[in-house]
Amino acid sequence: DIKRKGEDITLVATSSMIQVALGAAEKLSQIGISAEVIDPRTTSPLDKQAFIESAKKTSRGDSSK
Numbered sequence: 001d002i003k004r005k006g007e008d009i010t011l012v013a014t015s016s017m018i019q020v021a022l023g024a025a026e027k028l029s030q031i032g033i034s035a036e037v038i039d040p041r042t043t044s045p046l047d048k049q050a051f052i053e054s055a056k057k058t059s060r061g062d063s064s065k
Helices: 017-029 048-058
Strands: 002-004 009-012 035-038
Touching (some): 002 017, 009 048
Parallel strands (some): 009 035
16 A cells, blocks of 8 residues: 655555654655655555555655655
8 A cells, every 4th residue: 555655765654653664764855865655555466566556656766865
């Protein structure tokens, strides 16, 4: 489940850490970094495809940010 769409980095969190990740994403947005937050909901089976798709979108090889 994508909790927040983003373009620059991907944060993965489960359970109570989702709110922490969303808070971090908000702080990052204040300095111009757009973070996508993903909740895999389960770890078994792990939805690897969601991670791959998000990483492809947010991994541009730009280390200047």
